[in-house]
Amino acid sequence: MPELPEVEVIRRDLEKEVVGRKIRKAEVRSTKNAMRIIRRHKNRKDFESALVGAKISSIDRLGKYILLHLDNQMALVIHLGMSGQLLQCKASAAVENHTHVVLDFTVGGQLRYIDPRTFGEMFVSPKGDLGEVKELQKLGIDPLEQPLTWQYFSETLANKKTKMKGLLMDQKFICGIGNIYSDEILFLAGIRHDRESDSLSSSDVRRLYRAIHEILQDAIKYRGTSADDEQYRDLYGAVGEYSQFLKVYQREGQPCRRCRTPVERSRWSNRSTFYCPQCQV
DNA sequence: GTTTAACCCTGCACGC
DNA sequence: TGCGTGCAGGGTTAAA
Numbered sequence: 419m420p421e422l423p424e425v426e427v428i429r430r431d432l433e434k435e436v437v438g439r440k441i442r443k444a445e446v447r448s449t450k451n452a453m454r455i456i457r458r459h460k461n462r463k464d465f466e467s468a469l470v471g472a473k474i475s476s477i478d479r480l481g482k483y484i485l486l487h488l489d490n491q492m493a494l495v496i497h498l499g500m501s502g503q504l505l506q507c508k509a510s511a512a513v514e515n516h517t518h519v520v521l522d523f524t525v526g527g528q529l530r531y532i533d534p535r536t537f538g539e540m541f542v543s544p545k546g547d548l549g550e551v552k553e554l555q556k557l558g559i560d561p562l563e564q565p566l567t568w569q570y571f572s573e574t575l576a577n578k579k580t581k582m583k584g585l586l587m588d589q590k591f592i593c594g595i596g597n598i599y600s601d602e603i604l605f606l607a608g609i610r611h612d613r614e615s616d617s618l619s620s621s622d623v624r625r626l627y628r629a630i631h632e633i634l635q636d637a638i639k640y641r642g643t644s645a646d647d648e649q650y651r652d653l654y655g656a657v658g659e660y661s662q663f664l665k666v667y668q669r670e671g672q673p674c675r676r677c678r679t680p681v682e683r684s685r686w687s688n689r690s691t692f693y694c695p696q697c698q699v
Numbered sequence: 700g701t702t703t704a705a706c707c708c709t710g711c712a713c714g715c
Numbered sequence: 716t717g718c719g720t721g722c723a724g725g726g727t728t729a730a731a
Contacts, residue, residue, distance in 0.1 A: 499707095499726075500724065516709090534710075535707080536707075537708075537724090578700085581701090587725090587726090688705090
Protein backbone atom coordinates (compact mmCIF):
# COMPACT_ATOMS: atom_id res chain seq x y z
CA MET A 419 0.00 0.00 0.00
CA PRO A 420 1.50 3.33 -0.99
CA GLU A 421 2.01 5.50 2.07
CA LEU A 422 3.63 8.93 2.36
CA PRO A 423 7.15 7.86 1.23
CA GLU A 424 5.90 6.01 -1.85
CA VAL A 425 3.56 8.86 -2.79
CA GLU A 426 6.35 11.40 -2.31
CA VAL A 427 8.69 9.36 -4.56
CA ILE A 428 5.98 9.32 -7.23
CA ARG A 429 5.39 13.06 -6.79
CA ARG A 430 9.08 13.83 -7.29
CA ASP A 431 9.25 11.63 -10.39
CA LEU A 432 6.08 13.19 -11.81
CA GLU A 433 7.64 16.59 -11.29
CA LYS A 434 10.57 15.52 -13.48
CA GLU A 435 8.58 13.64 -16.09
CA VAL A 436 5.21 15.27 -16.71
CA VAL A 437 5.33 18.93 -15.67
CA GLY A 438 5.02 21.03 -18.82
CA ARG A 439 3.41 18.23 -20.80
CA LYS A 440 0.12 18.80 -22.58
CA ILE A 441 -2.64 16.19 -22.43
CA ARG A 442 -3.63 15.25 -25.98
CA LYS A 443 -6.19 12.64 -24.99
CA ALA A 444 -7.65 11.36 -21.72
CA GLU A 445 -9.28 7.95 -21.75
CA VAL A 446 -11.28 6.18 -19.07
CA ARG A 447 -11.03 2.66 -20.39
CA SER A 448 -13.86 0.14 -20.60
CA THR A 449 -12.54 -2.05 -17.80
CA LYS A 450 -15.06 -3.57 -15.44
CA ASN A 451 -14.27 -1.14 -12.62
CA ALA A 452 -13.01 1.98 -14.38
CA MET A 453 -16.09 3.92 -13.31
CA ARG A 454 -15.31 3.03 -9.71
CA ILE A 455 -11.99 4.85 -10.04
CA ILE A 456 -13.69 8.06 -11.26
CA ARG A 457 -16.69 7.56 -8.98
CA ARG A 458 -17.12 11.29 -8.25
CA HIS A 459 -17.84 11.95 -11.92
CA LYS A 460 -21.22 11.22 -13.44
CA ASN A 461 -19.73 9.83 -16.65
CA ARG A 462 -16.45 9.29 -18.53
CA LYS A 463 -16.83 12.39 -20.67
CA ASP A 464 -17.18 14.63 -17.63
CA PHE A 465 -13.75 13.43 -16.41
CA GLU A 466 -12.02 13.27 -19.79
CA SER A 467 -13.16 16.67 -21.12
CA ALA A 468 -11.77 18.46 -18.04
CA LEU A 469 -8.29 17.16 -18.91
CA VAL A 470 -7.98 17.26 -22.69
CA GLY A 471 -5.86 20.16 -23.95
CA ALA A 472 -4.59 21.11 -20.49
CA LYS A 473 -0.93 21.41 -19.63
CA ILE A 474 0.38 20.10 -16.29
CA SER A 475 1.85 23.05 -14.44
CA SER A 476 2.94 21.59 -11.08
CA ILE A 477 2.61 18.57 -8.78
CA ASP A 478 1.66 18.65 -5.11
CA ARG A 479 1.14 16.06 -2.42
CA LEU A 480 -1.22 16.22 0.52
CA GLY A 481 -0.74 13.17 2.74
CA LYS A 482 -1.33 10.26 0.38
CA TYR A 483 -3.09 12.41 -2.24
CA ILE A 484 -1.28 13.52 -5.40
CA LEU A 485 -2.44 16.77 -7.03
CA LEU A 486 -1.64 17.54 -10.65
CA HIS A 487 -2.27 21.25 -11.16
CA LEU A 488 -3.36 22.12 -14.69
CA ASP A 489 -3.12 25.37 -16.61
CA ASN A 490 -6.91 25.39 -17.13
CA GLN A 491 -7.57 26.17 -13.47
CA MET A 492 -8.40 22.55 -12.73
CA ALA A 493 -6.54 19.97 -10.65
CA LEU A 494 -6.41 16.21 -11.10
CA VAL A 495 -6.50 14.57 -7.67
CA ILE A 496 -5.25 11.00 -7.30
CA HIS A 497 -5.35 8.62 -4.32
CA LEU A 498 -3.70 5.26 -5.00
CA GLY A 499 -5.71 3.33 -2.41
CA MET A 500 -4.23 -0.08 -1.75
CA SER A 501 -3.03 -1.20 -5.13
CA GLY A 502 -3.06 1.89 -7.35
CA GLN A 503 -0.06 2.60 -9.57
CA LEU A 504 0.91 5.43 -11.90
CA LEU A 505 3.05 4.25 -14.78
CA GLN A 506 4.87 6.39 -17.29
CA CYS A 507 5.44 4.56 -20.55
CA LYS A 508 5.52 4.75 -24.33
CA ALA A 509 2.17 4.71 -26.09
CA SER A 510 3.26 1.54 -27.83
CA ALA A 511 3.87 -0.37 -24.57
CA ALA A 512 1.52 -3.28 -23.87
CA VAL A 513 -1.44 -2.27 -21.71
CA GLU A 514 -1.38 -4.07 -18.38
CA ASN A 515 -4.47 -5.69 -16.95
CA HIS A 516 -6.46 -3.35 -14.66
CA THR A 517 -5.35 -0.21 -16.51
CA HIS A 518 -8.34 2.05 -15.95
CA VAL A 519 -7.22 5.52 -17.08
CA VAL A 520 -4.72 6.62 -19.74
CA LEU A 521 -3.45 10.16 -20.26
CA ASP A 522 -1.81 10.59 -23.63
CA PHE A 523 0.62 13.51 -23.94
CA THR A 524 1.32 15.43 -27.13
CA VAL A 525 5.01 14.68 -26.50
CA GLY A 526 6.37 12.22 -23.99
CA GLY A 527 4.30 9.06 -24.10
CA GLN A 528 1.55 8.21 -21.64
CA LEU A 529 0.69 8.24 -17.96
CA ARG A 530 -1.41 5.22 -17.02
CA TYR A 531 -3.39 4.47 -13.87
CA ILE A 532 -3.46 0.78 -12.95
CA ASP A 533 -5.38 -0.56 -9.95
CA PRO A 534 -6.35 -4.23 -9.47
CA ARG A 535 -8.31 -3.77 -6.26
CA THR A 536 -9.82 -0.43 -7.23
CA PHE A 537 -9.64 1.15 -3.80
CA GLY A 538 -7.95 4.14 -5.37
CA GLU A 539 -9.62 7.06 -7.11
CA MET A 540 -9.10 9.97 -9.47
CA PHE A 541 -11.13 13.11 -9.86
CA VAL A 542 -10.85 16.51 -11.49
CA SER A 543 -11.86 19.59 -9.54
CA PRO A 544 -11.63 23.32 -10.11
CA LYS A 545 -8.59 24.50 -8.14
CA GLY A 546 -10.72 27.00 -6.27
CA ASP A 547 -12.95 24.20 -4.99
CA LEU A 548 -10.18 21.99 -3.59
CA GLY A 549 -10.68 23.57 -0.18
CA GLU A 550 -14.20 22.14 -0.16
CA VAL A 551 -13.13 18.54 -0.80
CA LYS A 552 -13.87 17.05 2.59
CA GLU A 553 -11.18 14.34 2.49
CA LEU A 554 -8.55 17.03 1.89
CA GLN A 555 -10.05 19.38 4.48
CA LYS A 556 -9.76 16.82 7.22
CA LEU A 557 -6.11 15.94 6.66
CA GLY A 558 -3.84 16.61 9.62
CA ILE A 559 -0.25 17.76 9.55
CA ASP A 560 1.96 16.44 6.78
CA PRO A 561 5.20 15.62 8.60
CA LEU A 562 7.34 16.45 5.55
CA GLU A 563 5.61 19.57 4.30
CA GLN A 564 4.51 21.32 7.48
CA PRO A 565 6.54 21.63 10.64
CA LEU A 566 5.16 19.17 13.16
CA THR A 567 5.86 21.28 16.21
CA TRP A 568 7.02 19.63 19.36
CA GLN A 569 4.32 21.46 21.32
CA TYR A 570 1.43 20.35 19.09
CA PHE A 571 2.74 16.79 18.98
CA SER A 572 3.23 16.32 22.70
CA GLU A 573 0.00 18.11 23.65
CA THR A 574 -2.06 15.99 21.26
CA LEU A 575 -0.60 12.78 22.69
CA ALA A 576 -1.25 13.91 26.24
CA ASN A 577 -4.81 15.05 25.53
CA LYS A 578 -5.89 11.82 23.88
CA LYS A 579 -6.38 8.40 25.36
CA THR A 580 -6.09 6.25 22.30
CA LYS A 581 -3.79 3.43 21.26
CA MET A 582 -0.59 4.62 19.60
CA LYS A 583 -0.97 2.59 16.42
CA GLY A 584 -4.39 4.04 15.80
CA LEU A 585 -3.20 7.55 16.48
CA LEU A 586 -0.24 7.32 14.09
CA MET A 587 -2.55 6.04 11.36
CA ASP A 588 -5.18 8.70 12.03
CA GLN A 589 -4.97 10.91 8.93
CA LYS A 590 -6.64 13.74 10.85
CA PHE A 591 -3.68 13.88 13.24
CA ILE A 592 -0.69 13.21 10.97
CA CYS A 593 -1.41 12.40 7.35
CA GLY A 594 0.50 9.90 5.25
CA ILE A 595 1.33 7.13 7.72
CA GLY A 596 -0.22 3.69 7.12
CA ASN A 597 0.24 0.18 8.44
CA ILE A 598 3.84 -0.42 7.36
CA TYR A 599 5.40 2.79 8.64
CA SER A 600 3.38 2.95 11.85
CA ASP A 601 4.86 -0.44 12.81
CA GLU A 602 8.38 0.65 11.83
CA ILE A 603 8.11 4.01 13.62
CA LEU A 604 6.85 2.39 16.82
CA PHE A 605 9.67 -0.17 16.70
CA LEU A 606 12.32 2.52 16.29
CA ALA A 607 10.79 4.48 19.16
CA GLY A 608 10.56 1.33 21.34
CA ILE A 609 6.84 1.78 21.93
CA ARG A 610 4.16 -0.93 21.72
CA HIS A 611 1.25 -0.48 19.31
CA ASP A 612 -1.32 -0.76 22.12
CA ARG A 613 0.22 1.80 24.48
CA GLU A 614 -2.23 4.59 25.24
CA SER A 615 -1.06 7.98 24.03
CA ASP A 616 -1.37 9.72 27.40
CA SER A 617 0.85 7.09 29.07
CA LEU A 618 3.99 8.15 27.17
CA SER A 619 6.85 9.72 29.11
CA SER A 620 8.57 12.81 27.72
CA SER A 621 11.48 10.66 26.53
CA ASP A 622 9.02 8.30 24.78
CA VAL A 623 7.47 11.28 23.02
CA ARG A 624 10.89 12.58 22.03
CA ARG A 625 11.92 9.20 20.53
CA LEU A 626 8.62 8.89 18.70
CA TYR A 627 8.89 12.40 17.27
CA ARG A 628 12.37 11.63 15.95
CA ALA A 629 11.35 8.19 14.65
CA ILE A 630 8.55 9.62 12.50
CA HIS A 631 10.96 11.87 10.62
CA GLU A 632 13.78 9.34 10.45
CA ILE A 633 11.69 6.45 9.12
CA LEU A 634 9.83 8.53 6.54
CA GLN A 635 13.00 10.23 5.25
CA ASP A 636 14.86 6.91 5.05
CA ALA A 637 11.99 5.25 3.20
CA ILE A 638 11.95 8.07 0.65
CA LYS A 639 15.72 7.77 0.25
CA TYR A 640 15.29 4.10 -0.72
CA ARG A 641 12.26 4.84 -2.93
CA GLY A 642 9.62 3.24 -0.72
CA THR A 643 8.60 -0.25 0.29
CA SER A 644 7.35 -3.10 -1.87
CA ALA A 645 6.74 -5.77 0.79
CA ASP A 646 5.85 -9.39 -0.05
CA ASP A 647 2.18 -8.82 -0.75
CA GLU A 648 2.62 -5.18 -1.73
CA GLN A 649 2.13 -4.29 -5.32
CA TYR A 650 3.76 -0.88 -5.04
CA ARG A 651 5.75 0.14 -8.09
CA ASP A 652 7.20 3.54 -8.88
CA LEU A 653 6.48 5.66 -11.96
CA TYR A 654 8.87 3.53 -14.02
CA GLY A 655 7.53 0.18 -12.76
CA ALA A 656 10.39 -0.50 -10.34
CA VAL A 657 9.95 -1.83 -6.80
CA GLY A 658 10.95 0.15 -3.70
CA GLU A 659 14.19 -0.80 -1.99
CA TYR A 660 13.26 0.04 1.59
CA SER A 661 11.74 -3.46 2.03
CA GLN A 662 15.19 -4.82 2.91
CA PHE A 663 15.45 -2.41 5.85
CA LEU A 664 12.10 -3.27 7.46
CA LYS A 665 12.64 -4.17 11.11
CA VAL A 666 9.27 -5.69 12.02
CA TYR A 667 6.68 -5.35 9.28
CA GLN A 668 5.85 -8.79 7.81
CA ARG A 669 8.67 -10.37 9.83
CA GLU A 670 6.48 -12.50 12.11
CA GLY A 671 8.53 -15.28 13.73
CA GLN A 672 11.84 -13.90 12.47
CA PRO A 673 14.40 -12.68 15.01
CA CYS A 674 14.25 -9.02 15.99
CA ARG A 675 17.18 -7.24 14.33
CA ARG A 676 18.05 -5.68 17.68
CA CYS A 677 17.53 -8.39 20.34
CA ARG A 678 16.83 -11.65 18.38
CA THR A 679 13.44 -12.17 20.07
CA PRO A 680 10.95 -13.47 17.46
CA VAL A 681 8.80 -10.69 16.01
CA GLU A 682 5.13 -11.11 16.93
CA ARG A 683 2.00 -10.31 15.02
CA SER A 684 -1.33 -9.31 16.44
CA ARG A 685 -4.60 -8.04 15.10
CA TRP A 686 -5.61 -4.49 15.71
CA SER A 687 -8.95 -3.37 14.33
CA ASN A 688 -8.79 -6.09 11.64
CA ARG A 689 -5.26 -5.06 10.67
CA SER A 690 -2.01 -6.93 11.17
CA THR A 691 0.45 -5.33 13.54
CA PHE A 692 4.07 -6.50 13.83
CA TYR A 693 6.21 -5.72 16.88
CA CYS A 694 9.06 -6.95 19.04
CA PRO A 695 7.71 -7.95 22.47
CA GLN A 696 11.15 -7.32 24.00
CA CYS A 697 12.19 -3.99 22.47
CA GLN A 698 8.78 -2.34 22.50
CA VAL A 699 7.16 -1.55 25.84
C1' DG B 700 -14.19 10.38 22.61
C1' DT B 701 -12.84 5.96 21.25
C1' DT B 702 -13.33 1.41 19.28
C1' DT B 703 -15.21 -1.90 16.21
C1' DA B 704 -17.02 -3.71 12.09
C1' DA B 705 -18.43 -3.48 7.46
C1' DC B 706 -17.65 -2.15 2.92
C1' DC B 707 -15.11 -1.87 -1.38
C1' DC B 708 -12.46 -5.84 -4.93
C1' DT B 709 -8.99 -9.09 -6.48
C1' DG B 710 -5.80 -12.69 -5.96
C1' DC B 711 -4.30 -16.50 -3.67
C1' DA B 712 -4.41 -20.60 -0.67
C1' DC B 713 -6.76 -24.45 0.45
C1' DG B 714 -9.91 -28.36 0.28
C1' DC B 715 -12.71 -31.37 -2.24
C1' DT C 716 -6.49 -30.72 -12.73
C1' DG C 717 -10.23 -27.79 -11.99
C1' DC C 718 -13.54 -25.65 -9.39
C1' DG C 719 -15.58 -23.33 -5.37
C1' DT C 720 -14.97 -21.06 -1.04
C1' DG C 721 -12.96 -18.12 2.28
C1' DC C 722 -9.97 -14.74 3.63
C1' DA C 723 -6.32 -11.03 3.65
C1' DG C 724 -5.29 -6.48 2.69
C1' DG C 725 -5.94 -0.59 4.00
C1' DG C 726 -8.76 3.64 4.26
C1' DT C 727 -13.01 5.40 5.35
C1' DT C 728 -17.16 5.82 7.73
C1' DA C 729 -21.13 4.60 10.31
C1' DA C 730 -22.53 2.42 14.32
C1' DA C 731 -21.76 0.89 18.93
